[in-house]
Amino acid sequence: MEPMNSRARGYKDAVKALNSLQSNFATIEATKKLGPSINRNEVSLREVYEYTRRLGYKPEDFNRLNLIHVTGTKGKGSTCAFTESILSQYQGNNGPVGKIGLFTSPHLKSVRERIRINGHPINELKFAKYFFDVWDKLSSTESSPDEFPHLQPSSEVKPMYFKYLTIMSFHVFMSEGVDTAIYEVGIGGHYDSTNIIDTPVVTGISSLGIDHTFMLGDTIESITWNKTGIFKKGVPAVVSEQVEHPEAIKFIEERAKERQVSSLEIVSPAILPTHQKLGLAGEFQRQNAALAVKLAAIRLDKSGVPSDELPNYDAALLPDKFITGLENTQWPGRCQIVKDKPGFEKITWYIDGAHTIESMAVASKWFAQQMEASKPAANTIKVLxxxxxxxxxxxxxxxxxxxxxxxxxxxxNHVIFTTNVTWSSGDYNADLVSMNTSKDLVDKLVVQKMLAGIWSELDQKNNTTTRKHILHEIETSANFIKSLTNEADVDVFVCGSLHLVGGVLVVLDNEHD
Structure with a gap:
């Protein structure tokens, strides 16, 4: 889809064009020309280099962003949020840190959340401007037909959704004079679109687990190989303790040596003060916070902050600015509690976008702990x-x-299985459209019926019963939950998908397009 140049192009036009890249027919058809013998992962990464070249950048240009590159299976987004919050304490008054850029995925409510500067998503005007900067440049430049036959015709073939946003984020941060850019990997690491970074300040890996097996393999060794692909020669690497998969450490050490990192540190939560308050709920966040402390300290050390003003790890002492940064961290959709929203009084929402086995275990434990701590009345209705x-x-x-x-x-008391469709009208908010989901499966509630069947089998095995509901939209589900408040207060655990979480937050805020 080529937006018209004869009229002003705004944010909605940008989102519409971006959504067309989810099922980018021209790109898919062009990729088929590659044939079965081609490593499509390598080709995909080469495309990012090529598209950035057509925008006028070389990979080494991005080194001026003082990049912090973070991957992992669980906690990488939270780690990035902690890191950003710590570094923000060193801005202003000729401080050592200037503008901070943050690139993460996926988004919850608005695609603009993926590209942040100084803690805030870029506004709609800037998003549209930079989106069409990239679109127009790629429409007017060419790739070699011999070297990139699958990018032909160059004026029509555009990067897919995530790749486009990655390329756009580099353009935004370079244009806006960002001084420190924190990049969260999308999937894996080695072949991820973010991995065109030449010489980051530091790379980090949070907790590893089994996920995205169709792309990364189904063993912890293959997944670790892929994640450690962000390690760079001469660059320090910092890795969380691997509690669920301690065997991963051996593979991490091998790859660190192979990729010639300048140093490798395995970080324990013990570097934090015992009673350190964190802005993100959940005991497991201490591990992510510890990793962030190391990442931020390495960035600050490079910028000239004296060592006596940085953390004392042996004594588990943090500077005041680190403490404040950890306390002030916000990252919606992760162990988030929303209470008594207007229109949804008497309801407490416990929200977490857990979507891996490991994170689901952690999030479920967090919810159970919250129930224990809050001591709800005996007649409080509990809903999943x-x-x-x-x-x-x-x-x-x-x-x-x-x-x-x-x-x-x-x-x-009640378990609701819903789709990610936002509104009872059957519409999505434009920022929440997913064209990678089968409309037929959604319309027929195939997945929801399957999940309800699994829950029924589990209930039978455990000699218990739960009232199950299969509902087509998030708004319909929220309104059903609201109807339960006629009987008592309601506690709701929302989980399984960040897309679901984003839709719930949009509905609670009544943010129609």
Whole structure:
């Protein structure tokens, strides 16, 4: 889809054009020309280099952004948020840190969330400007037909959705004079679109687990190989303790040596003060916070902050600015509690975008702990709102949730399986459209019926019963939950998908397009 140049192009035009890249027919057809013998992962990464070249950049140009590159299976987004918050304490008054850029995925409510400067998503005007800067430049430049036959015709073939936003983020940060850019990997690391970074300041890896097996392999060794692909020669690497998969450390050490990092540190939460308050809920966040402390300290050391003003790891002492940064960190959709929203009084929403086996176990435990701590009245109604539309292991996620909750003394009264469709009208907010989901499967509620069946089987095995509901839209689900407040207060656990979480937050805020 080529936006018209004869009229002003605004944010909605940009989102419409961007959404067309989710099912980018021209690109898909062009890629088919590659043939079965081509490593498509390598080709995909080469495309990012090529597209940035056509924008006028060389990979080494991005070194001026003082990049911090973070991957992992669980906690990489939270780690980036902690890192950003710490570094923000060193801005202003001729401080050592200037503008901070943050690139993350996916978004919850607005695609602009993926590209932030100084803690805020870029505004709609800037998003549209930079989106069409990239679009127009790629429409008017060419790739070699011999070297890139699958990018022909160059004026029509555009990068796919995530790749486009990655390329655009580099353009935004360079144009806006960003001084420090924090990049969260999309999937994996080695072949990820963000991995055109030449010489970052530091690379980091959070907790590893089994996820995206169709792309990364189904063993911890293959997944670790892919994640450690962000390691760079002569650049320090910092890695969280691997509690779930300690065997990964051996593979990490091998890859660090192979890729000739300048140093490798395995970070323990013990470097944090015992009672350090964190802005993000959940005991597991201490691991992400510890990793962020190391990443931020390495960036600040490079910028000339004296060592006596940086953390004392042996004594588990942090400078005041680090403490404040950790306390002030915000990252919606992760262990988030929303209470008594206007129009949804008497409802407390416990929201987490957990969508891997490991994160589902952690999020479910967090919810159970919140129930224990809040001591709800005996007649408080407990509801699960769940969906996972795209992953083959959606049933396994639900089983893990059930198992964790079965070990607690709390039981759901109602379980709702919904799609990610935003409104009862059947419409999505434009920023939440997913064209990679089968419309037929959504319309027929195939996944939701499957999940309800799994829950029924689990109930039978455990000699218990839960009222199950299959509803087509998030707004319809929220209104059903609202109707329950006629009987008592309601506690709702929302999980299974960041797409679901984003839709719930949009509905609670009544943010129609």
């Amino acid at each position: 709102l769940f969906n996972q539309q795209n992953r083959e292991n959606a049933g396994d996620l639900l089983v893990k949730l059930y198992e964790v909750m079965a070990t607690s003394k709390f039981k759901f």
